[in-house]
Amino acid sequence: MFNKLQQRWKVGPLGLLLVITTFALGGSLCGFLGKRAIQLLEIDIPAIRIGLYILIITILWPFCVLAISIPLGQFTFFKQYLQKMGKRLFNKKQHHVNAPVPLAIFASGAGSNAANIIAFSQKPENKAAFRVALVVTNKPAAGVVDIARNAGIPLLLIEKEPFFTGGTYVDHLKELGIEWIILAGFLWKVPAQLVAAFPSRIVNIHPALLPDFGGKGMYGHHVHQAVLESGKTESGITIHYVDELYDHGAVILQAKCPIVEGETVSSLAEKIHALEHRHFPNLINQLVQNAKS
């Protein structure tokens, strides 16, 4: 053990003895001063006394150790030692703050939005505030399954019964540290339990300008068909928070596109997808970033 410490601190046997003595004397001095400070403060409640004592000795400790290190000729060692400790603590905090936030994408279809969000998160130049930690689907044959596999992202295939009745998936998502849920063409209604577990952290994209053309059964070409039949001259996308109702939560962003003469369901779907791909990843990034700071 002593050999290991000598190697780690790059000191000889005498140096090690002096370093250990400094730690011991510095610690004692710190404990003594802490006790005196508590006596002077005359606090009667034991819990507060203990809490304050811990706080005081934590603050005093580096100063006491440095003070003792001077007569023992160990000042340079301890100055560097404390600097290293400070850096380690500070860097850990920085790393935590800057670490990409894990999110899950829920999708039931082709998954072009999922692919686009994943691609955005993986481009270093985007410095994305999030990472796609999980893809969730209710359809084993959905295109999004291959997208997740090819991107090396874990896939969770969910079943109706536990999704709508139990908390199984909530626990699973929490265990994975998932902080946001992005619905990108997910066709099941989100159960209240999941909404409650991720308040204002579930976001959906809808291929029309809500509140029109939303609700049960309004997905994919059904939406575009309805928009064209309505005679509207524009359509667009709506990105919104998810609540217990279909296509109902607060709108975060809408973007529009014109409907031109001779527009078809597929030409409109193409325009809508282009809008989705342009806006969705950036918006997710902004939301996650804002929630962090």
Ligand code: GRF
């Ligand atoms: C998108 O148009 C989205 O608005 C809707 O479902 C579609 C999914 O498309 N919620 P993709 O599977 O991402 O290509």
